[in-house]
Amino acid sequence: MAEGGRTADVMRTIRGRIAARGLAPGERLPSIRGLATSMGVSPSTVAEAYERLAAEGAVRSRPGSGFYAASSAPPPTLAEIGPCLDREVDPFWVSRQSLDGEPDTPKPGCGWLPASWMPLEPLRRAARGLARAEGAVLADYGTTRGPAGLRRLLARQFAEEGLPVGPDRILLTGSSTQAVDLVCRLLLRPGDAVLVDDPCYFNFQALLRAHRATVIGVPWTEAGPDPERFAQAASQRPRLYLTNSALHNPTGATLSPAIAHRILNAAAAHDVTIVEDDIFAPLEPEPSPRLAALDGLERVIRIGSFSKTLSASVRCGYVTARPDTIEALIDLQVATHFGGVSPVAAELVAGVLGNGQYRKHLDALRRRLARARRETAERLASLGIRPWLMPRGGFYLWCTLPDGRDAAGVARAALREGVVLAPGDVFSVSRTASDRMRFNVAQMGDGRVMPVLSRAVARPEA
Incomplete structure (x- = not known):
């Protein structure tokens, strides 16, 4: 491993201990030689990591005494924790679009049933x-x-x-x-x-x-x-x-x-x-x-x-x-x-x-969802969109878009017309579902969904 990578590893270790309160504010950090031995790196690597952490404000240097966890380190933002992803394939974006949309916004990408189904x-x-x-x-x-x-x-x-x-x-x-x-x-x-x-x-x-x-x-x-x-x-x-x-x-x-x-x-x-x-x-x-x-x-x-x-x-x-x-x-x-x-x-x-009405509700809901899954699959097929499998229950269809269409581009195009979709890569850790999309069959009844989806699939944005 390159020396820079080892320095970054040391920095991540110290940040992790501070975040988990393994190092309390004001507590002295491990000695440079001691941490170098425990992590299998050189003392100069630990020294460089400590100096960088001090420059960030995560630790404080006290000459002649050592390094100490900062007493008031600012909390990290989620943007700092992970990569800044394209918003159509960012879980936070999908959630916020679904939750904050107007009540009449079609949301076939959301993860809940319409109120009328409850x-x-x-x-x-x-x-x-x-x-x-x-x-x-x-x-x-x-x-x-x-x-x-x-x-x-x-x-x-x-x-x-x-x-x-x-x-x-x-x-x-x-x-x-x-x-x-x-x-x-x-x-x-x-x-x-x-x-x-x-x-x-x-x-x-x-x-x-x-x-x-x-x-x-x-x-x-x-x-x-x-x-x-x-x-x-x-x-x-x-x-x-x-x-x-x-x-x-x-x-x-x-x-x-x-x-x-x-x-x-x-x-x-x-x-x-x-x-x-x-x-x-x-x-x-x-x-x-x-x-x-x-x-x-x-x-x-x-x-x-x-x-x-x-x-x-x-x-x-x-x-x-x-x-x-x-x-x-x-x-x-x-x-x-x-x-x-x-x-x-x-x-x-x-x-x-x-x-006892709740059990009856569940029985009726399962039958209604079975119909919706069949009907939605048939309607999507007219656009060349095919389910990966037909589930035995529930309200999701995990589908493959035609001709390798990019689901994020389809989602962007649909959003411009006020329809919230859930593109595949938002679900994929490896980002290998770019031509997949999850549809909520219970949210497909709005008459605006299929025309918008048809246009988005035909002309997805880059």
Whole structure:
């Protein structure tokens, strides 16, 4: 390795320790000779790295005494953490366009169902019931684990799926994204390696980038992650593997039992913790293999929420894991969010889940999505756009554009006409999905979408 590369490695190590509070503000840095020995570099390399860090303001030099962590280093921006990507293939851009667009903006690139597809009447009834709730529900902080009633409902649901856990092993959170963030805060340090599917849900990449993790992509197949490539990547000793195993986002594929067992064996062999995001599970026509159930939550942490089937506005997620992990996450959630999930949100969710109408809603929703997938695939075929596979459930179609069209260019052209799309490379760690696009079939009903898409595919921007 070139000397400059070694200097950069030393600088990253010290920045990582400061960011993780391994070096407190004002604390003395390791001696130049001591760090040189531990990292296998020359003392002059460490000295140069320390001087550069001092020039940045990350450390302070005290002549005759050594180098110390700065007492007030400015926080890094996300732009500094990772490369500045083209905005059409940047996860933050896609999320912000979807979230901040006008209410009537067509969003076939977004990741949620239209409000009209949600169980609005059960939600309204549950909201009216909250008006009669005890004052503590409406005005107090929540308990550290979240209301017991909702945790009992979830425990019964998990048992039906072959995952028997008690309510005490379930922690309610503000969302599934917050659940992943808590796990990352607990288990990751800057520079740690994390495995994700390639392609994967783009916000996994955004969140890991914010945690300064080193992201390693594992190619995804129609039956799950490539097991040989996963084993190779796991041999690099990553801390986590983050995945959707049920109705994978963005592809809609389903994990096979054979690959599930191979993934669990490789993770056990290399001490990799698996975070299984099960947010799409209720949309399956019948349950598929679950890493959490096969593993018994020894190495797998299961997370989820209700934003895809009940309400994206009522923010409530969950984590279920080993007892020691749950206890550590409780402390971390108290430290970072104090009180955990909103009692109002949790009681509202429990009020809907405990009603028999919710199961009927899910049955009807699965049938409606099956029709929408077929109809959308037929309409896209008229433009030469083909699904990579036809999912057995859910609301995504992962498609290949005709003639190698660049999806980012198509997205730019569509955005000029007010339609938000999700180009393939935003999901791909390796940036090898430039001719792919994810379509939300539930958001394709607006009459403006297909004409705009037709023009964008015919004349994509450079």
